[in-house]
Each structure stands twice: as structure tokens, then as C-alpha cells.
Amino acid sequence: MTATATPDTRPPLTRRPGVLLGVGAAVAAVVGAQFWLFGPAEDTPAAAVSGYFRAAIDEDCPRAFDLLTDPVRGSYGTVERLCERAKADTMVSFQVGDTVTTPEGAKVTVTLVRPNLTLVDAVTMVQVDGKWKIASFEVLSSDRGHGQP
Numbered sequence: 001m002t003a004t005a006t007p008d009t010r011p012p013l014t015r016r017p018g019v020l021l022g023v024g025a026a027v028a029a030v031v032g033a034q035f036w037l038f039g040p041a042e043d044t045p046a047a048a049v050s051g052y053f054r055a056a057i058d059e060d061c062p063r064a065f066d067l068l069t070d071p072v073r074g075s076y077g078t079v080e081r082l083c084e085r086a087k088a089d090t091m092v093s094f095q096v097g098d099t100v101t102t103p104e105g106a107k108v109t110v111t112l113v114r115p116n117l118t119l120v121d122a123v124t125m126v127q128v129d130g131k132w133k134i135a136s137f138e139v140l141s142s143d144r145g146h147g148q149p
Helices: 017-038 045-058 063-067 069-076 079-088
Strands: 092-102 107-115 119-130 133-142
Touching: 045 063, 045 092, 045 107, 045 119, 045 133, 063 079, 069 079, 069 133
Parallel strands: none
Antiparallel strands: 092 107, 107 119, 119 133
């Protein structure tokens, strides 16, 4: 006696609405969980640092000024003074490095490249009204020997 297979007459998985809805719900749940757990990708200390230096290079002074806290803002005084300094700066590029969480917020390292100088800064970040902002800059090192090791 030989066994014969009964052909599957059910429609393929892609034509079963219940399967598609289940897969869609699972994908939506995973995406929602990531957003809830980690927040949007732009809402990180590193993203705020990157946003600041990108705005400085682009001379988008209001955006750059908005990413600073009051102590740093005071060193520039106004958006216009920050813009004057941004226009005088010869920064060509930057590279955001590691982020370390601190009790106060976070520290992000960033390498700043100018035609005649490369600096590595530690940028202290704090949250203000739920947004990451820059509280201070500290030069860690430069190719001219500046900074604190």
C-alpha cells in the first residue's frame, strides 16, 4: 500500500488576511517598543552634538543656539554673536565619538577638524525639558598639544 499526499487546497499565506494582519501587528509592536524604549534616533546626546556642529558648519545659528544651555549661551550672548563666531570658524568636518552616561547626563567625544588644527572635545550634555542640550565643551587633546589628557 502506498500513501498518497493530499494536495493542500488552502490559499497561500500571502492570501490569508489573518496571517497578514498578525504579521503586520507584530511588526508594529516591535517598532513601537523600540520607539518607547529608546526614543527617536534624534533624541540622543550624540545626535544633539552632531546637530549642533552640523548647524554651526551650515551657519544655522538659531538651531545651534537652541542646542545650548544657558551657561554656554551666556558665553556667546546672542544668536547673532554665535553666528559671527560660526562664520569666522574654519571647521571643515567633525566626527562624533563615544557617549558615556554620567549622573548629570552624558559626555560625548567629538573630533573637530580645521585646516590647521584637529581637536578632540568632550561635550557635556544635560536634558532640558526632555531634550538633550550642550552644557559645556572641554578640549581633551589637539595636534598642537592643547587640552587635558
